[in-house]
Amino acid sequence: MTKIAIFASGSGSNFESIMSKIKQGELPNIEVTSLYTDQVNAYCIERARKYHLDVHINELKNFDSKADYERKIIEWLTSEKVEWIVLAGYMKLIGENILRAYDKRILNIHPSLLPKYKGKDAIGQALASGDTITGSTVHYVDSGMDTGEIIEQRQCDIYPDDNKSDLEERIKAIEHELYPEVISKIIQ
Ligand code: GAR
Numbered sequence: 001m002t003k004i005a006i007f008a009s010g011s012g013s014n015f016e017s018i019m020s021k022i023k024q025g026e027l028p029n030i031e032v033t034s035l036y037t038d039q040v041n042a043y044c045i046e047r048a049r050k051y052h053l054d055v056h057i058n059e060l061k062n063f064d065s066k067a068d069y070e071r072k073i074i075e076w077l078t079s080e081k082v083e084w085i086v087l088a089g090y091m092k093l094i095g096e097n098i099l100r101a102y103d104k105r106i107l108n109i110h111p112s113l114l115p116k117y118k119g120k121d122a123i124g125q126a127l128a129s130g131d132t133i134t135g136s137t138v139h140y141v142d143s144g145m146d147t148g149e150i151i152e153q154r155q156c157d158i159y160p161d162d163n164k165s166d167l168e169e170r171i172k173a174i175e176h177e178l179y180p181e182v183i184s185k186i187i188q
Contacts, residue, residue: 001031002187005082007090008037012044014088014109017176018183019051027180029188033080036073038092060092070095077101084187087141088179094141106141107186109179111171113137113153118146123168132158134167136175138182151186154178 008015015035021027035048035055048055056076063069074097077085085098087108094106112122114137117129126134135155140148154174158167 002029002084003031003033003080003082004084004086004183004187005033005077005080006035006086006088008035008042008044008088009039009091010042010044010089012042012047012089013172014175014179015044016047016050018086018088018180019047019053021180023051027184027188030183033082034076036076036090038090044089066095067097070097074098074101085141086179086183093143093145096143099141099143104140107151107182108139108141108146108148109175110137110139110146111168111175113155114139114146114150123164123171126158127162127164127167134158134171136171136178138179152178152182 006015006018019032022030022032032053035044035053037044037055037057038059040057040059045055058069058072060066060069063072083105085102085106087106110122112126113135117125133155135153137150137153139146139150142148156170156174
């Protein structure tokens with residue numbers, strides 16, 4: 001079994017899609033040790049409860065520095081013998097201590113065809129661009145914002161009358177298949 005930790009800051013639909021594939025036996029060699037979140041009210045916490053999964057809540061504002069905040073995370077990761085970190089809507093840059101400890105063993109999913117539309121509101125950026133195609137990218141994490149080596153991308157259409165939630169829904173539908181597939185290939 002390979003032990004992974006999933007980091008999320010928001011709704012956690014990607015986190016849940018991974019948990020659900022595991023439950024269905026589609027990722028037979030993956031064990032999720034815990035959900036890690038930096039947001040005390042995030043909906044991903046409710047989803048974790050459904051799967052009886054431990055949750056580590058760690059808010060940056062309760063620490064003197066980002067380094068201290070990440071030291072706490074590393075303590076938990078070490079005690080759970082976590083081998084890989086999977087970011088699923090985790091809205092913080094990973095700092096140098098975690099990067100060093102998990103070199104090439106951190107994955108992220110981002111809702112654009114990188115290198116296009118890095119950072120915040122990638123879906124809004126794609127809509128505003130006039131592009132007719134966008135999608136999602138799974139990549140390794142490095143010290144930049146959505147700059148790490150690309151592993152796999154999947155695309156979808158942007159229709160002229162799309163609003164942000166239409167497009168977000170279409171992208172998430174892709175992500176819920178893409179991310180577990182990449183985890184299966186890269187981590188198993
Ligand atoms: C996902 O669309 C993911 O690609 C994006 O956040 C969303 C999280 O949704 N990640 C980023 O923008 C990272 N830069 P979820 O909480 O429902 O899984």
